[in-house]
Every structure is written in C-alpha cells, then in structure tokens.
Amino acid sequence: MMEKNDIASVLDEIATFMELTGENPFKIRAYSAGARILENMTEDLGELIDSGKLADIPGLGEALVDKITTLRRDGVLPFHQKLKASIPAGLLEVMQIPGLGPKKVRALWTLLAVEDLAKLKEVCESGAVAELKGFGEKTQEKILEGIKNRIAYGKRHRWYEAAAIAEPILAGLRALPQVSLAESAGSLRRARETVGDLDFLVASSEPKPIMDWFVAYPGVKEVTAHGETKSSVRFENGLQADLRVVPAEQFYFALHHFTGSKEHNVAMRHRALGRGLSMSEWGFKSVDEKSVAPGATSEEEVFRALGLPWIPPELREGNGEIDAAEAGKLPKLVQFSDLRGVFHNHTTESDGDHTLDQMAAAAEAHGWEYLGISDHSKSSFQAGGLDEARLEKQLEDIAKLNASKKYRVRVLSGSEVDILKDGTLDFTDDVLARLDFVVASVHNLFTLDREAQTARIIKAVESEHVDMIGHLTGRLLNKREPYDVDIAKVIDAAAANDTIIELNANPWRLDLDWRWWRRAAEKGVLCSINPDAHDIDQLAFAAHGVRIARKGWLTPEQVLNTRSLPEVLSWLGR
DNA sequence: GCCGTTTTCGGCCCGACTGTTTTCAGTCG
Incomplete structure (x- = not known):
C-alpha cells in the first residue's frame, strides 16, 4: 500500500516525463496540481477513496482519482511504468x-x-x-x-537561514533614496519551514540604481539576471534572490502575487473572474473593458476588492483560506506577544549550556510568567540524562530558586522523559507524579516500523503522567526524515487522553509540521509551543514556533502557553 | 487532465529576461 507523499512523487514524475515527451502543458499541470493536492491533504486518503469522496476535491477528476486509487492499492501504476520505461532515468x-x-x-x-x-x-x-x-x-x-x-x-534553505540573509538586504533596499516601499515576499513571507529562494519587491520610479545596488550586494556570487524590472542573484550558499521593481500603484498587487502561494493565487484569480475582474501582478483589469477596475494602496484593498478581509500570508496555501475568509471564519492567529511562558527547556544538568539560574534570568528578561525546565532522562545517556537521584536534587534546586523570589518568573519542574522501545517511560509513575509537567519524547530506534513506532508513542500518550509529547516525528529539516509514525492516529489518541502535542520550535525541527495543526486543533488537541532551548538565546526559538502555529491556523486559545500561570497549573492538575 | 450560471468543448495567466538569432524560443516564476 502506498502513502500519500509517495503517490504525489509518482504524479510529479509523470508530469516531468510528459514534459519530455511534449504532452499538452495543461495535462501536465493537472498532474502536478494533483501531486500538490495530495501533499497538502491531511484527511486519510484510504477513507476518502473508500467513501468515494476523493473525486469531490477540486482538481481531482476521474482519471487522477483512478490513478491515485490504483497507486494506493497496488503501489504501482502501469501508465507510469510504461512512461518511465520510455525515458532514460538520468x-x-x-x-x-x-x-x-x-x-x-x-x-x-x-x-x-x-x-x-x-x-x-x-x-x-x-x-x-x-x-x-x-x-x-x-x-x-x-x-x-x-x-x-x-x-x-x-537545496531548500531553512527559514531562519533565509531570513538572516533577507533581513539586511531588505533594510538596505529601504534605505535607498529611490525606494518608496520594499517587502520580501514568497515562501519567506508565508513562513514556510524551508525557503527555495528570496523574493524582494520594491516600489520605485527609478529602478536602475536599485538594480545596480542589488547585483553588487556583498556575498553575491553570481548575477543570473539584471534587467529593468527584474534581477536575480545567487549567494555563496546557493540561495537565489530575485528583486522586482514596480511602480507604486502596482506594488500591493505584485506583493500579493509574489507572496503566493501558487494555489492561493489561482483561487484568487478565479474569484476575481467571478466578479468580472482579471487579476495579475499588475492589478485588476475589467473583463468587459467597460468599467474601471479598482486599484489598491494596501494589501487589504486587494482583498477588499474581492469582498474578502485581509488574509495573513501564513494562511495563503490554498487550503480553504479564501472560503474561511468569505465566511468570516478566519482564525484570530496566535502571536508571539500572547506567550506567557515556555515549556521544554534544558540546563547544564543534561545537555544545555546554561544553568538553571541563568535560564530563569533569561526567561524573566522575556517577561514570561513561567519557565518549564525538562532535562533529559537517564536513558538519554549521550545527552547526560538525569537519573532519579539527580532529578530529585534538581527538584530541590528549583524549589529553592522559586522560594528565594530572586526572579518573578516561576520555574516549573519537569522532565523530557524518554519513551522506551515498548512505549513505557524512563521513570516510574511515582517519580513522574512529583513533577510539575512531563514531556515524553522518542530519542532512539528511529527506524521501527510504522505500526510499532505508532503503538509506542500512543502508549506514552495514554500514560497518566505524560502532559505532552515532544517532537512527535523527530525530523530534522534537510537532514533527517521524520520517523514513520501514523500522525493521524496519534492525534486521535492525544484528543482522547487530553495529552498535548508539542510544537517544537527549534528551527531544525518545527515538529509537529504545520500541515497537521488545523486538524489536531479541530479534534480538540491542545498545542504547546516549546523552544526546546539548550541555551539562553534559544528561548527565542519560541518565535519560530509561533510562526508555524500561525501557519497551522492556531488561535491563542489552542496553545497552552498563552495561558496565565494559575490557568496553566490548573490545566496540569498541580 | 480538469472544469462548467459562457456546461460536454474549448480554454486553461502571462510577462520578463536571456541567449540565441536578427525576430524569437525557451525558461522561470
């Protein structure tokens, strides 16, 4: 049986093969679009097929439904194999x-x-x-x-690496006298976990000096285009950046267009046509050419012209954001300033770089009400995991620090307890019961098969003392694939057991992935945005988590650590 | 291959830029 993402890869491959054989481009697009639909889908594919509802998804017609069904059932598709055999794999x-x-x-x-x-x-x-x-x-x-x-x-680049390159360029563009408006667009603005290239957009009536400044920017290794309205450069690390200069009256249309996503833009253009407007990066054009098309002096006005409220860029993935906007059901997204504390942080007791006291001081500087410390447990030997005696000692230290009133921030005692092979935990229940909170995480046996891995994690979800599951899939972006776990099943179990799923905000992890959060929240699963900080600076990782939570449609109510200390203690049942 | 208040055929976004060629095809987003 073949999974969604593998089926999507086959459809993509078919599209590429058909390009090489000179097929009808629109047919090719249909296959690519089908692949994107599968990738963005969080519903269970098997259920959709069995209930016959797969064909209800716009973009999937009879032929694609048929091929997807065959691939899921057989793992192979004769149509694909035949095509593949006719073209050199290289x-x-x-x-x-x-x-x-x-x-x-x-x-x-x-x-x-x-x-x-x-x-x-x-x-x-x-x-x-x-x-x-x-x-x-x-x-x-x-x-x-x-x-x-x-x-x-x-290679795609992790968001924060791309952001680190983009920020000084954007500041530099804004400082140029010829520039009236400048923004970065694309997947960076949509807060995708990885960014393919940078897109800068500038409003100006005098593009030449701006283009010249851009292609001469320090760190540019290669100039791949240098034109009147568009230039492209490539940096040492392979990241490409495009700059487009447009007249001010087109700026917000162009900003919207180059922010994307492609799927979002397709849906917006479709909506515009229904209102007699043709939409592009240039603006609106009246289809009948009789009436004057509206302009826009803000992105809000672009949306308003189509009868919509402004849609935050994080939501523009073509996953129903336009329908939600139309129905007045856009979520009021969580913001960094909503956070009142953070869980899941390490100290020098295990593999952190700063002491309990230093971490507390840093959390205080963030203005937070509470700081959850959860060092590793004894089985994570490589990370200096704590045994029962050292955990006991840490409990005392935390109690002392809190009692000293040195900081206003309340330190909560916890553990990032290892989930062992059979799903039991690294500490017994009576040890866990003494802590303020417990994060349970997988740190070994990443290659267990799907069934065993899922069962192991669900057993931890069901454990009475586990408050949250850490980095559910274990992925490291661009480095390690997620372990094979049935996320939908874990979400159901978490909902049934009132167990929180962590949104690990370490920029390498961003785990659980944003694609799952809307579904998890609808099922009633609570999120906790956890920095997993191993030093004082990494407490700020929480901001990465907030971005991903927003991408996952989460509101402050759906995130534990937007709550006050008393509310949090009450939820934890301590 | 998909879609449909222009509905079972015919359209599906289209413009900038490069490199080639000398007016335009191919690529890209």
Whole structure:
C-alpha cells in the first residue's frame, strides 16, 4: 500500500516525463496540481477513496482519482511504468539544471544522446552543445556551472537561514533614496519551514540604481539576471534572490502575487473572474473593458476588492483560506506577544549550556510568567540524562530558586522523559507524579516500523503522567526524515487522553509540521509551543514556533502557553 | 487532465529576461 507523499512523487514524475515527451502543458499541470493536492491533504486518503469522496476535491477528476486509487492499492501504476520505461532515468536530474527545461533537454537527448548528467558534462566539455541550434557558448558554460553546483542549487534553505540573509538586504533596499516601499515576499513571507529562494519587491520610479545596488550586494556570487524590472542573484550558499521593481500603484498587487502561494493565487484569480475582474501582478483589469477596475494602496484593498478581509500570508496555501475568509471564519492567529511562558527547556544538568539560574534570568528578561525546565532522562545517556537521584536534587534546586523570589518568573519542574522501545517511560509513575509537567519524547530506534513506532508513542500518550509529547516525528529539516509514525492516529489518541502535542520550535525541527495543526486543533488537541532551548538565546526559538502555529491556523486559545500561570497549573492538575 | 450560471468543448495567466538569432524560443516564476 502506498502513502500519500509517495503517490504525489509518482504524479510529479509523470508530469516531468510528459514534459519530455511534449504532452499538452495543461495535462501536465493537472498532474502536478494533483501531486500538490495530495501533499497538502491531511484527511486519510484510504477513507476518502473508500467513501468515494476523493473525486469531490477540486482538481481531482476521474482519471487522477483512478490513478491515485490504483497507486494506493497496488503501489504501482502501469501508465507510469510504461512512461518511465520510455525515458532514460538520468534525464530527471538533467531537468533540474537551471536553464534546462523540457525543450532543451529533449534536444540534448535526441540530438546528442544525453541520458544523464555524466554524458551531459561530456558533451558540454567537448563543445558539442554550443553547436546545437538554440544553444551557444554561454548556455554550455551555464550548464557546466549548474552541474558543478547542483547540490547547493537544488537545496531548500531553512527559514531562519533565509531570513538572516533577507533581513539586511531588505533594510538596505529601504534605505535607498529611490525606494518608496520594499517587502520580501514568497515562501519567506508565508513562513514556510524551508525557503527555495528570496523574493524582494520594491516600489520605485527609478529602478536602475536599485538594480545596480542589488547585483553588487556583498556575498553575491553570481548575477543570473539584471534587467529593468527584474534581477536575480545567487549567494555563496546557493540561495537565489530575485528583486522586482514596480511602480507604486502596482506594488500591493505584485506583493500579493509574489507572496503566493501558487494555489492561493489561482483561487484568487478565479474569484476575481467571478466578479468580472482579471487579476495579475499588475492589478485588476475589467473583463468587459467597460468599467474601471479598482486599484489598491494596501494589501487589504486587494482583498477588499474581492469582498474578502485581509488574509495573513501564513494562511495563503490554498487550503480553504479564501472560503474561511468569505465566511468570516478566519482564525484570530496566535502571536508571539500572547506567550506567557515556555515549556521544554534544558540546563547544564543534561545537555544545555546554561544553568538553571541563568535560564530563569533569561526567561524573566522575556517577561514570561513561567519557565518549564525538562532535562533529559537517564536513558538519554549521550545527552547526560538525569537519573532519579539527580532529578530529585534538581527538584530541590528549583524549589529553592522559586522560594528565594530572586526572579518573578516561576520555574516549573519537569522532565523530557524518554519513551522506551515498548512505549513505557524512563521513570516510574511515582517519580513522574512529583513533577510539575512531563514531556515524553522518542530519542532512539528511529527506524521501527510504522505500526510499532505508532503503538509506542500512543502508549506514552495514554500514560497518566505524560502532559505532552515532544517532537512527535523527530525530523530534522534537510537532514533527517521524520520517523514513520501514523500522525493521524496519534492525534486521535492525544484528543482522547487530553495529552498535548508539542510544537517544537527549534528551527531544525518545527515538529509537529504545520500541515497537521488545523486538524489536531479541530479534534480538540491542545498545542504547546516549546523552544526546546539548550541555551539562553534559544528561548527565542519560541518565535519560530509561533510562526508555524500561525501557519497551522492556531488561535491563542489552542496553545497552552498563552495561558496565565494559575490557568496553566490548573490545566496540569498541580 | 480538469472544469462548467459562457456546461460536454474549448480554454486553461502571462510577462520578463536571456541567449540565441536578427525576430524569437525557451525558461522561470
């Protein structure tokens, strides 16, 4: 049986193959769109298929439903296999080289027998590529450069790394005298966990000096485009950045357009057409050309023209945000300033870099009412996990610190207790009962099969003393895949047992993923935005968690640590 | 391949930029 994301990959592969065979572009788009739908779907695919409701999803017609059903059931699709057999597998990688699209790859394949990157490199180095019609010296060089850097180019960058590059550029753009408005757009503005490239948008009537400043920015390794209204550069680490300069009256249309997502824009354009307006990054145009189309001096006005309230960028993923906006049901999203404390933080007792006292001082500086300390338990030997005696000692230290009234922040005693292989915990119930809160996490046996991993975690969810489950899937962005766990089942168990699921705000983790939170919250699962800080600076990771919570449609009411200390203690039953 | 108050065919976003060629095709977003 094949899972959603694997089916999506097959559909994407079909789309790429069809590009190479010169299929109808709209047919290709339908397959790609189908893949995106599957990836963004949190409903159980098996249930949708069984109930016949898969076909109700816009974008999935008879043919795709049929193919998805076959893939899920058989794990293979004859249509896909046949297509695959007709095209060299290596061409998929060739397609990834910047500047190479289906037409050029097809030419390389049919005219120079290029079937993989090795052969591509060879024919570039021999000069054969530059001889081809439609190719030339520059293209040939660019391909070689692309082969050399393909790993760096292909990689998506974690949000905070992209943000660190974007912020000074944005500040620099705003400081230029020719610039009246500047924003960053794209997936950075939508707060995706990873960012493919940076999109800057500037309003100005004098683009040239702005473009010149941008392409000369320190750290730019390569200028891939330098035009009147658009320039593109690439930085040392492979991250690409685009800058577009538009007249002020187009700025908010362009900002909306380049913020995306693509799916959101498609839905917005569709809505505009229903109101007699054609919508693009340039603005509205009246379809009948008789009436004057509305302009916009803010993003709010873009939405208002379509009868909608402003939709926060985090929600613009084409997952029903427009329907919700129309119905007046957009969530009032949680904000960083709503947080009144944080759980799940470490000290020097286990693998943290700062002492209990230092962590408390740092939490106080954030203005928080409480700070939850949860060092590792004894089985996490590699992290200096605490045994019962050291935990006892830490309990006393925390009690003393609180009693001293040195800080106004109340330190809550906890443990990040290991979930053992069979789902039992690293401490016995009587030990756990003495703590203010308990986070239970998996730190080993990442490769257990789905059934065993799920059962193990659910057993912890059901444990009387476990208040929250830490980093549910264990993923490290760009580094380690999530472990194989049936998240929907864990969510159901968490709802049934009043167990919180953590939103681990470490920017490598951002776990649980934003795609699941809306469903979890609808089922009644409470979230806790936990920095998992291992030093005083990492307490600020909570901000990353807030962004992901917003992406997951969460309101302050659905997040435990927006509550006051008395409310939190009451919820914890202490 | 999908969709439909323009409904079973015919449209599906389209403009900027580059590199090639010399007026435009291909790529990208």
